[in-house]
Each structure stands twice: as C-alpha cells, then as structure tokens.
Amino acid sequence: FYSIPTSKIAYEFTRKVYQLLDLDMRNIEATYTSYDLIDESKKDQIIEKETIKINNKKLKFDVIVGNPPYQESDGGGMGSSALPLYQKFVYVAKQQQPSFISMIIPSRWFTGGRGLDEFRDEMLNDKRIKGITDYLNTKDCFPDVDLKGGVCYFLWDKNYNGKTNVNTYENGSLISNAQRDLLEKGAETFIRYNEAISILHKVQNFNEKSFADIVSANDPFGFDTREAGGYKRIKPKFKKTPFDNC
Known part of the structure; x- marks a missing residue:
C-alpha cells in the first residue's frame, strides 16, 4: 500500500x-x-x-485510488476563473494501465468546466468506466465542503467493456440507478439524471428536426450583433429592400 x-x-x-x-x-x-x-x-x-x-x-501499480487536488487559482478567485487540475491526475492514472482506478472528483466535468472539453469527450467514450456514483450535493459526501455541481467517484476497470452503472444520491439517499451509456446519441455532454434518458429517447423517436437546425447562431451570417464595447446583444436593423430604389 x-x-x-x-x-x-x-x-x-x-x-x-x-x-x-x-x-x-x-x-x-x-x-x-x-x-x-x-x-x-x-x-x-x-x-x-x-x-x-x-x-x-x-x-x-495494479490499483490506483485517489482524491486528487481539484483546482488551482489563476488569481481571479475560486469561481469561474479557477483552473481544474483533477483531470490531469486521471490521465496520469490511466497512463499507468492498472487493473482498476477509482477517484473522487467534481461532477462539473459532466457538462462544463473550464478546459475540460477534451477530458469530458475522453471519459464519455471510455467503455471501461464500470460505475459512477454521483452526489448532487457535495455535503452528502464532504459535510464541510461547498462545491457547486456536486462530486462523483468512478470505477475504471481495464478489462471491462460495456455500459456504466450510474448511481445518483441526494440528501443522503440513493434516488436513481441505471445501467446505461455515458454518451447518448446526439449528445455532447453527460445527461446527469437517469430519468431524462427515456424522455430523450421518446423525443428522438419522432425523427423531427433538431432545435439546433432551426435557430441561428449567436452571430447570424458572421455579423457581430453585440453592442459596441459590450456583450449585450441587440436586434440588427433590417431593410425591406437590399438597397435604395430597388
């Protein structure tokens, strides 16, 4: 040990x-x-x-277990400017190719997190993750810690290849359990709530256009629609004719 x-x-x-x-x-x-x-x-x-x-x-090492450092500050506080570190320790552990890895880390990697896009993509496509236990409220796991988004721990099994057993806890109780894929078809992030999976499948069965296909981007046709010197978006001025006397 x-x-x-x-x-x-x-x-x-x-x-x-x-x-x-x-x-x-x-x-x-x-x-x-x-x-x-x-x-x-x-x-x-x-x-x-x-x-x-x-x-x-x-x-x-045959087994790696850890609660790695979660983040470092870049000088802007511990909020949105805090840089995550834990994903780097997960990478190091996987590089050692042990039989098992289990680590407890913040759950924010499920859908967001600064600089976590590559890590999220790698984790969600890794069929060796046998289980994830997710605490919606960090205090259910660490009573004296207030970490937005909760925490989770995962079990990685080198010889496993399949779906993941997802357990969700809230207020000290197991509220949901499902054996499922970490990445659903058409999704780019982890759908945290097991109950939402059946809803997603029902919607997908309609074979209708995705919302992304019928709305425009933040900057339609590449034009910046923000106020000068700010981030607030304004309604562009449109003309009924492309130019005068048309």
Missing part, C-alpha cells in the same frame, strides 16, 4: 495513519508531492512508461 501526499502537512497526516494501522511508512513518498506528477518539468523524473518512482523504487 503506497501513498503520494499532496504536501508536507499531508505527509505528516499520512504518516500518522500508517503508524496507527501498522503499515510500512517507507511506502509513503517523502521526496516529492502528487503535484509533481503533473508538473511538466518534473514528471519525467518520476514517471517512466507504466511505472512510478516511490522513494526511488520503480513500481507498477
């Missing part, structure tokens, strides 16, 4: 847990933190193909 702490403080906490459980404290990485795994200038000294160095020992 090996651990890579996120900081020196986390190292001391992990060391005490190992001590209480009578685990080998030499299996706690002491020379670097988990942030170094995603640091372009340092990770090559730690990761080599499908092995990771723990106290200078190259190790191949």
Whole structure:
C-alpha cells in the first residue's frame, strides 16, 4: 500500500495513519508531492512508461485510488476563473494501465468546466468506466465542503467493456440507478439524471428536426450583433429592400 501526499502537512497526516494501522511508512513518498506528477518539468523524473518512482523504487501499480487536488487559482478567485487540475491526475492514472482506478472528483466535468472539453469527450467514450456514483450535493459526501455541481467517484476497470452503472444520491439517499451509456446519441455532454434518458429517447423517436437546425447562431451570417464595447446583444436593423430604389 503506497501513498503520494499532496504536501508536507499531508505527509505528516499520512504518516500518522500508517503508524496507527501498522503499515510500512517507507511506502509513503517523502521526496516529492502528487503535484509533481503533473508538473511538466518534473514528471519525467518520476514517471517512466507504466511505472512510478516511490522513494526511488520503480513500481507498477495494479490499483490506483485517489482524491486528487481539484483546482488551482489563476488569481481571479475560486469561481469561474479557477483552473481544474483533477483531470490531469486521471490521465496520469490511466497512463499507468492498472487493473482498476477509482477517484473522487467534481461532477462539473459532466457538462462544463473550464478546459475540460477534451477530458469530458475522453471519459464519455471510455467503455471501461464500470460505475459512477454521483452526489448532487457535495455535503452528502464532504459535510464541510461547498462545491457547486456536486462530486462523483468512478470505477475504471481495464478489462471491462460495456455500459456504466450510474448511481445518483441526494440528501443522503440513493434516488436513481441505471445501467446505461455515458454518451447518448446526439449528445455532447453527460445527461446527469437517469430519468431524462427515456424522455430523450421518446423525443428522438419522432425523427423531427433538431432545435439546433432551426435557430441561428449567436452571430447570424458572421455579423457581430453585440453592442459596441459590450456583450449585450441587440436586434440588427433590417431593410425591406437590399438597397435604395430597388
């Protein structure tokens, strides 16, 4: 059982847990933190193909479990300008090709999140994700944490290839369960509520035009319809004739 702490403080906490459980404290990485795994200038000294160095020992992991750092701030606060980090740790874990991966991460990757388009596309098309447990309210999982959008944990199984078991919790109770595809036909994001899947299928069975096919873009025909110096969109001025005396 090996651990890579996120900081020196986390190292001391992990060391005490190992001590209480009578685990080998030499299996706690002491020379670097988990942030170094995603640091372009340092990770090559730690990761080599499908092995990771723990106290200078190259190790191949069969199971990877984690609660990675969620985000960093670019100076604009922890709201919309906070840069996500957790997807990078998921990438690192998958690159190791273990038998199993389980991580708890924010659920905002389902439909949005700054810089998460590629991660979302990769996750939703990965048939090895055997299960996702989604907490609509973060406090159901972490009572002292208020994270908009909730959190989820997933189970990735290298030898699995199929649909995903999706469990949804709200107010401490399981409210929904379904075995389904993560990416529905015609969708680009994860449909969070299992109940919505049957509704989507019923609508698709009508074979009618998509709403996207009958509305114009934000800027019709490439013309910018925003107010000068602002973001508010205004109604363009149209003429009944293309030019005077027509």
